[in-house]
Amino acid sequence: MNAPRNMLDKIWDDHIVRDFGDNTCLVHVDRAFLHELAAIAFSSLKEAGRPILSPELTFATVDHLLDTYRGRGDATLIPNGADFIRQLRAGARETGVGFFDIDDPEQGIVHVMAPEQGIALPGTIFVCCDSHTSTIGGVGAMAWGIGTTDIEHAMATGCLVQTKPLSMRVRFEGRRPSGVTAKDMILALIGQISADGGNGYAIEYAGEAVEALSIEERLTICNMSIELSARAGFVAPDERTFAFLKEKPYAPKGAQWDAAVDYWRTLSSDTDARFDREVVIDCARLSPQVTWGTSPEHVIGVEDAIPDPSLAPTSREQESRRRAINYMGVSPGQKIAGLSLDAVFIGSCTNSRLNDLREAASILRGRKVAPGLMAICSPGSGETKRRAEAEGIDRIFTEAGFQWREPGCSLCMSGGAGGEAFPEHARVLSSTNRNFENRQGRNVRSHLGSPAMVAASAVAGRITDPRSLA
Amino acid sequence: MSRKAFVRLEAVAAPLRRLNVDTDAIIPGTQLLKVAKGGFGEGLFYNWRHREDGSEDPDFVLNKPQFREAEILLAGHNFACGSSREVAAWALRDYGFRCVIAPSFGNIFYSNALKNGLLPVILPEDEVDAICDEVEARQGRGKLVVDLPAQTVASPSGKRLRFRVPDIYRQAMIDALDPISATLRFREDIIAFQNRDRKMRPWAYFGPRTIGGDDFEVKAG
Numbered sequence: 001m002n003a004p005r006n007m008l009d010k011i012w013d014d015h016i017v018r019d020f021g022d023n024t025c026l027v028h029v030d031r032a033f034l035h036e037l038a039a040i041a042f043s044s045l046k047e048a049g050r051p052i053l054s055p056e057l058t059f060a061t062v063d064h065l066l067d068t069y070r071g072r073g074d075a076t077l078i079p080n081g082a083d084f085i086r087q088l089r090a091g092a093r094e095t096g097v098g099f100f101d102i103d104d105p106e107q108g109i110v111h112v113m114a115p116e117q118g119i120a121l122p123g124t125i126f127v128c129c130d131s132h133t134s135t136i137g138g139v140g141a142m143a144w145g146i147g148t149t150d151i152e153h154a155m156a157t158g159c160l161v162q163t164k165p166l167s168m169r170v171r172f173e174g175r176r177p178s179g180v181t182a183k184d185m186i187l188a189l190i191g192q193i194s195a196d197g198g199n200g201y202a203i204e205y206a207g208e209a210v211e212a213l214s215i216e217e218r219l220t221i222c223n224m225s226i227e228l229s230a231r232a233g234f235v236a237p238d239e240r241t242f243a244f245l246k247e248k249p250y251a252p253k254g255a256q257w258d259a260a261v262d263y264w265r266t267l268s269s270d271t272d273a274r275f276d277r278e279v280v281i282d283c284a285r286l287s288p289q290v291t292w293g294t295s296p297e298h299v300i301g302v303e304d305a306i307p308d309p310s311l312a313p314t315s316r317e318q319e320s321r322r323r324a325i326n327y328m329g330v331s332p333g334q335k336i337a338g339l340s341l342d343a344v345f346i347g348s349c350t351n352s353r354l355n356d357l358r359e360a361a362s363i364l365r366g367r368k369v370a371p372g373l374m375a376i377c378s379p380g381s382g383e384t385k386r387r388a389e390a391e392g393i394d395r396i397f398t399e400a401g402f403q404w405r406e407p408g409c410s411l412c413m414s415g416g417a418g419g420e421a422f423p424e425h426a427r428v429l430s431s432t433n434r435n436f437e438n439r440q441g442r443n444v445r446s447h448l449g450s451p452a453m454v455a456a457s458a459v460a461g462r463i464t465d466p467r468s469l470a
Numbered sequence: 471m472s473r474k475a476f477v478r479l480e481a482v483a484a485p486l487r488r489l490n491v492d493t494d495a496i497i498p499g500t501q502l503l504k505v506a507k508g509g510f511g512e513g514l515f516y517n518w519r520h521r522e523d524g525s526e527d528p529d530f531v532l533n534k535p536q537f538r539e540a541e542i543l544l545a546g547h548n549f550a551c552g553s554s555r556e557v558a559a560w561a562l563r564d565y566g567f568r569c570v571i572a573p574s575f576g577n578i579f580y581s582n583a584l585k586n587g588l589l590p591v592i593l594p595e596d597e598v599d600a601i602c603d604e605v606e607a608r609q610g611r612g613k614l615v616v617d618l619p620a621q622t623v624a625s626p627s628g629k630r631l632r633f634r635v636p637d638i639y640r641q642a643m644i645d646a647l648d649p650i651s652a653t654l655r656f657r658e659d660i661i662a663f664q665n666r667d668r669k670m671r672p673w674a675y676f677g678p679r680t681i682g683g684d685d686f687e688v689k690a691g
Contacts, residue, residue: 014671017663018656022636026656028663030674037555040505050650053660056676080503087505124674131554131578147556147582148507149649157653158660163636165577195490196548199574229551231577252673260673295490316546320489417499434552436494438517 004270007236008167008202011142011267015125017159024163030124031141032154033110034060034097036084038129041152042091052095053158059119060092061100063109064130064413068378068405068420072102078419108381108407111135111349115219116383118248122237122264127154131226132349132433137234138219140241140267142202144232165231166200166276169269171207174284179467181359182217183351183431183450185209186224187289187299189281195297198230201277204269205235209283215244216353223350224433227296236268288466291435291448292336293324298435300336302453302465308332327437328445329427337463339447342426343374344458345440347405348412351431351451352380357388360455361396363469369401370461374422376403378410402458415440429457474587475646479568479616481541484531485602491545492552493579497561510557511564536610544602545572547595550579559586569616571623573598584639585649589616591623591633601625618644 005013018026034041045052052058065081066072074082085102092099098119100107106117110128114120114136122140127133129151136143146154154160172185190197205221213221218235225233235241242261245251252260287301298321300307309321309332325332330339346352346360357379369375377397379385385407388394394404412432415421421441422428428446431454435446449457452466459469501513514532521527531537543562549572550558559582562570567588573595575583583590593601601614604625612626618640623631635643642652653660668675 014667018659020636020638022638024636024638026653026659028660028667037502040507043505044507048650054675078499078503080505083505084503121674123671129554129556131552133554145554145578147554147559147578147585149556149585150581153649153653156650157657158664159653161638161649161653195551196574199548200577226552229548229574229576250676256673260671263671263673295492297490316487316489319487320546323488413499415499416494417503434492434494436492436552438498439494 004272004274006167006169006269006273006275007204007234007267008142008165011123011125012164014123020161022163024161026159027125027162028159029127029154030057031119031126032058032151033114033126033128034058034088034151035064035110035128035130036062036066036088037064038148038151039084039087039091041148041155042095043087045152045156050156052097052155055096058097058155059099059114060088060097061107061110061113062088062102063407064409065417065419066102066408068408068410070406072406074102076419078414078417081419105382108384109349109352109409111219111223112353112380112384115139115215116248116381118245118251121245121251121260122241123267127151127160132223134225134230134233135219135223135349137222137225137232138215139245140234140237140264142232142234145226165202168198168201168203168230168277168279169275170203170205170279170281172205172209172281172283173207174209174282176209176283176286179452179470180283180286180288181450181452182213182220184286184289185281185283186221187291187296187448188286189279190224190227190296191289191299192281193228193279195227195295196229198225198228201230203228203230203233205233210235211238214355215240216355219353220350224296227433237264288450288453290336290453290463292328292330293321294327294435294437295324296433296435296448298324302337302463304336306330306332306334306336337465339427339463341373341429341457341462343422343428344454345376345411345428345430345432346451346454347376347378347380347410348432349380350433352378352384354384354387356431356451357384357393360451361393363452363455363459363466364400364402365396367400367459369458373458373461375401375458376405376411378405379407381407411440415444429454429463473646473648476568476587476589476618476643478618479541480613481568482537482539482610483542483544483571483601483605483614484537484540485544485605486531487546487602489546490548490551493550493555493558493576494552496550496558497555502555502557508560508564510561511566514561514565541566541568542614542616543567543570544598544605545570547573549575551576554578556582559583559588563588571598571601584643587643587646589618589643591616593623593631593633597631
């Protein structure tokens with residue numbers, strides 16, 4: 001009788017090409033995805049005279065540097081963006097990898113469009129030169145971000161050398177109260193186990209509250225695995241996953257589909273499977289979460305006050321929180337709700353999918369954003385944008401006073417790179433994943449929350465509990 | 471950039487006592503915008519090394535005279551978390567660092583550093599703190615010795631600490647191996663794997679086979 005295995009064990013075992021010992025293996029990569037910041041991988045391989053092993057398993061799109069204004073082209077507000085975009089395009093054309101260019105109707109943020117297109121599948125190893133690749137675990141893949149050297153390696157050899165991560169299961173037990181979103185669940189977990197709490201682990205998200213999530217919501221949870229410093233995060237594929245993927249353009253069809261589903265059903269962790277660490281979150285006690293500092297672990301419930309740094313357990317921790325309080329221009333003991341905002345943003349690989357836009361629209365319908373507040377929404381992909389527009393969501397946003405932009409990483413990334421940015425020192429509430437210093441513009445103070453909280457706060461002009469406007 | 475072997479390093483270490491230092495802080499987005507793999511040293515910790523007016527901040531550890539020649543960085547837990555930008559490893563390397571010692575690293579950075587001759591050393595938090603204390607007390611005088619084959623760090627006072635790097639990565643750094651060439655030694659394994667896997671998981675591939683490159687001819691069916 002075989003020992004019980006968890007989902008990580010099963011995916012890992014089926015991808016081992018060669019075992020080097022020390023828990024380190026050559027593992028097969030099923031999907032490699034590039035964006036323009038990794039354009040150099042193409043020229044680098046070409047110079048070395050190395051072909052791409054499986055061009056048909058390799059894809060590329062533009063999302064990081066391109067502008068989100070209508071009528072955008074190769075030229076970007078970010079300096080030299082066009083160099084990256086053109087080199088990516090040239091490399092993709094020359095090698096024949098699937099490429100979603102600026103004018104492609106399916107162009108979008110990798111982690112939004114890859115599941116939408118069925119390029120990301122359960123039980124596959126999926127890599128991309130972007131840390132938020134962990135998102136893809138929402139469809140039951142094992143997915144992680146890598147650097148340029150590793151993406152070249154994956155392209156040339158179809159494999160990566162990897163140390164097997166430790167396994168962690170996070171069980172979200174109980175039912176989440178209304179007004180509490182997937183974003184709040186993952187932020188609460190980061191607050192509980194810290195931004196370093198997942199380091200070295202691949203996390204399987206499980207429990208009643210996760211099973212009840214839509215695939216889009218699962219993608220949001222897995223997205224922020226990297227904010228726990230986890231290698232990967234995933235949810236076992238189930239009927240919802242299969243229904244989500246069926247008939248997607250790149251998903252298997254016919255007999256291949258049936259064979260795939262049979263295989264996918266075997267991926268769930270065995271009943272007696274062991275994990276290196278188990279964490280339980282009681283969802284019934286969760287409230288909408290919002291960050292106050294400069295790390296995603298600096299997070300509290302929207303009804304709470306900013307914690308006193310001197311209560312942190314270590315002197316380094318105390319120093320780190322003092323720096324954050326200073327940068328953010330807040331005070332210990334101050335209630336987070338009511339902080340006055342200069343701008344808001346809905347977008348990014350965390351929260352720019354149709355369910356996110358619907359959630360925000362349900363609050364914005366018939367309301368206006370506060371006078372003087374800058375409000376921007378960038379849907380995650382061409383498909384998401386089209387479907388939202390078909391439902392009239394774009395009009396709800398624009399009538400409320402939001403700018404409705406083209407798909408891309410936009411203000412989650414560009415503000416730190418000299419592109420589209422918020423004004424210096426602006427206080428921003430954002431549906432994104434990183435509240436790091438200068439991430440959304442010079443000295444910009446970013447708070448992270450769900451799209452619902454962003455919408456409610458946009459209307460009030462200050463950080464607001466979305467349940468008060470629902 | 472040619473790969474540099476890492477065997478033994480005797481050098482000054484600079485203590486950066488901050489937690490969760492993210493790769494945006496190591497190399498801000500504004501500093502990484504050229505299609506290149508080198509020349510990023512100037513952008514390292516740009517917003518911390520410089521004041522608002524662009525002048526150097528004398529209080530930042532790397533600007534202190536006693537740490538200007540440092541080739542080892544001592545850091546807090548979760549060093550280089552966040553964005554996968556390999557430029558973070560290139561910037562540290564280009565600036566002159568050969569080794570970073572921390573209680574934990576962002577996983578992506580850890581992998582990137584290994585491929586760029588920049589040795590990431592994991593030691594328990596209390597040991598890193600003790601080295602930081604020692605280095606600060608000595609005002610940068612006295613060097614650390616990092617020995618990769620032996621997997622040891624010796625502090626300026628001679629205290630020896632052990633660390634681990636998986637064998638395959640350790641040997642690759644010592645021999646300055648090109649990672650792709652190293653893996654292509656196992657091309658037979660890769661071909662055999664895909665032949666098996668295309669039968670077991672045909673749905674994961676698009677069509678029977680279109681593997682590129684003469685070395686990778688795979689028999690159909």
